[in-house]
Amino acid sequence: MTAPSTELFVHPALFYRGEEEYVDGTVPFIREGLAAGEPVAVAVPGPKLDILRSALGDAATDVRFIDMTQAGRNPGRIIPKVLRVFADAHPTSRVRIIGEPIWPDRSGVEYPACVQHEALINSAFEGRDATILCPYDEAGLSEQALTDAYATHPVVISEGRQRNSPSYAPERVVERYNEPLPIAEAAEGYAFGADELPAARYFVAERATRFGLSGVRLDDLALVVAELTTNSVVHGGGTGTVYVWAENGQVVCEVRDGGQLKDPLAGRRPSPPAQVGGRGLLLVNYLTDLVRVHTGPDGTVIRCYVDC
Known part of the structure; x- marks a missing residue:
C-alpha cells in the first residue's frame, strides 16, 4: 500500500x-x-x-x-x-x-x-x-x-x-545501459546514401524473406528499414549502413550512422495528431518486438528484433 x-x-x-x-x-x-x-x-x-x-x-x-x-x-x-x-x-x-x-x-x-x-x-x-x-x-x-x-x-x-x-x-x-552493440558475426551489410534508400530496403527484405519472415511482419520490417535509413540520411550525416541477420527465431536488423540521439525519450512520446513528421522512431518501437539503441559522439546504432 x-x-x-x-x-x-x-x-x-x-x-x-x-x-x-x-x-x-x-x-x-x-x-x-x-x-x-x-x-x-x-x-x-x-x-x-x-x-x-x-x-x-x-x-x-x-x-x-x-x-x-x-x-x-x-x-x-x-x-x-x-x-x-x-x-x-x-x-x-x-x-x-x-x-x-x-x-x-x-x-x-x-x-x-x-x-x-x-x-x-x-x-x-x-x-x-x-x-x-x-x-x-x-x-x-x-x-x-x-x-x-x-x-x-x-x-x-x-x-x-x-x-x-x-x-x-x-x-x-x-x-x-547505453551499451555498445558490436556487429554480429552473421550480419550482412549494405552501405547507403540518399540514392540507395530503395536498394537498402530491398536488401533487407530479400534476406528477411530467406530467414523465414513473411506477410505482415515482413511489411512491418520493410517500413522500419525505410524509417531508419531515411533518418540516417536526414539526421545522421547523410549516409549509413544497414545490417541484417537471423538469431534465435528472429530477424535482426540494425542501422548504423554518424548521428547522435540527444533525447533519451526519442521514440517514446506519443505524437500529437496534428504533428507533421517526427514519428519515425515511435513507429519503429510500435512495429518491432525489441529495440536496442547505442548512441554517442561516434554515432548511433539502432537494432531491431522481429519475431518470425
Missing part, C-alpha cells in the same frame, strides 16, 4: 515474494484508486491478470487490464502505447497504474531496454498527476534487477514497508 504523497508523480517499486505478497501489495493499491475515483489500469504478465481479477471480484470490471507480455513485448513502446495512452485519456483525473515490465522470463538481450524504460518513466511523467506502481518478483529476478529497481524508483516497498531509495539515479541508469 502506498502512502499519500504531495508529489504529482509517484513511482514506487513493489518487491514481492509469491502470490500472497503480490495480492497484498497490489489489490489495496487498486481499491484505493477506485475509492478515490481515479481511473486504474493494470499492465502485468497474463497469469498475474487472472490472479488480480479473481482477487478483485466485482471491482475488476472498473479496471483496465492489459497483458504486458504482449503490449510491452518491446519495452520501448510501453511509455507511449500503454502508460501515456491511458494517462492521456484521462486528462482531468489523477490516474493509478500498475506496470510490471520486468519478469523472470525476460531475456538478457531484452533486459537493458527494460531497465532503461523504468528509468525513463520518471522524466516521461514528470509533473503528471499519476502513480505508477512497478512490481518486482524478488524470488525470481536476479540481484542485479533488484539493485537496478532501487536506482530507477525513488520509493521502494518491501515487506509492507515503504522507504525512499538510497540509490535513486535514473539518468545514470540510462547511460549505464
Whole structure:
C-alpha cells in the first residue's frame, strides 16, 4: 500500500515474494484508486491478470487490464502505447497504474531496454498527476534487477514497508545501459546514401524473406528499414549502413550512422495528431518486438528484433 504523497508523480517499486505478497501489495493499491475515483489500469504478465481479477471480484470490471507480455513485448513502446495512452485519456483525473515490465522470463538481450524504460518513466511523467506502481518478483529476478529497481524508483516497498531509495539515479541508469552493440558475426551489410534508400530496403527484405519472415511482419520490417535509413540520411550525416541477420527465431536488423540521439525519450512520446513528421522512431518501437539503441559522439546504432 502506498502512502499519500504531495508529489504529482509517484513511482514506487513493489518487491514481492509469491502470490500472497503480490495480492497484498497490489489489490489495496487498486481499491484505493477506485475509492478515490481515479481511473486504474493494470499492465502485468497474463497469469498475474487472472490472479488480480479473481482477487478483485466485482471491482475488476472498473479496471483496465492489459497483458504486458504482449503490449510491452518491446519495452520501448510501453511509455507511449500503454502508460501515456491511458494517462492521456484521462486528462482531468489523477490516474493509478500498475506496470510490471520486468519478469523472470525476460531475456538478457531484452533486459537493458527494460531497465532503461523504468528509468525513463520518471522524466516521461514528470509533473503528471499519476502513480505508477512497478512490481518486482524478488524470488525470481536476479540481484542485479533488484539493485537496478532501487536506482530507477525513488520509493521502494518491501515487506509492507515503504522507504525512499538510497540509490535513486535514473539518468545514470540510462547511460549505464547505453551499451555498445558490436556487429554480429552473421550480419550482412549494405552501405547507403540518399540514392540507395530503395536498394537498402530491398536488401533487407530479400534476406528477411530467406530467414523465414513473411506477410505482415515482413511489411512491418520493410517500413522500419525505410524509417531508419531515411533518418540516417536526414539526421545522421547523410549516409549509413544497414545490417541484417537471423538469431534465435528472429530477424535482426540494425542501422548504423554518424548521428547522435540527444533525447533519451526519442521514440517514446506519443505524437500529437496534428504533428507533421517526427514519428519515425515511435513507429519503429510500435512495429518491432525489441529495440536496442547505442548512441554517442561516434554515432548511433539502432537494432531491431522481429519475431518470425
